[in-house]
Amino acid sequence: MNFNCVFSDCNYKQNNIKEEEFLKHLREEHHNELESIAKKEEIPINMAEMITVSNSKVFINSP
Numbered sequence: 001m002n003f004n005c006v007f008s009d010c011n012y013k014q015n016n017i018k019e020e021e022f023l024k025h026l027r028e029e030h031h032n033e034l035e036s037i038a039k040k041e042e043i044p045i046n047m048a049e050m051i052t053v054s055n056s057k058v059f060i061n062s063p
């Protein structure tokens, strides 16, 4: 999968990585953002992670 991190102040972008690798990035770099999404949307943090992962997926190769 290709990922382009959905958080606007983050430049993380990787092609051909596994979802788990992106998840690792989220947990290391965006724990606070994920917590505030979970709180705001009243959803469990793992659901906030899943949504962020799917929003960060890129389906075409970007240069």
Ligand SMILES: [Zn+2]
Pocket (backbone or CB within 6 Å): 005, 006, 007, 010, 011, 012, 025, 029, 030
């Ligand atoms: Zn990021």
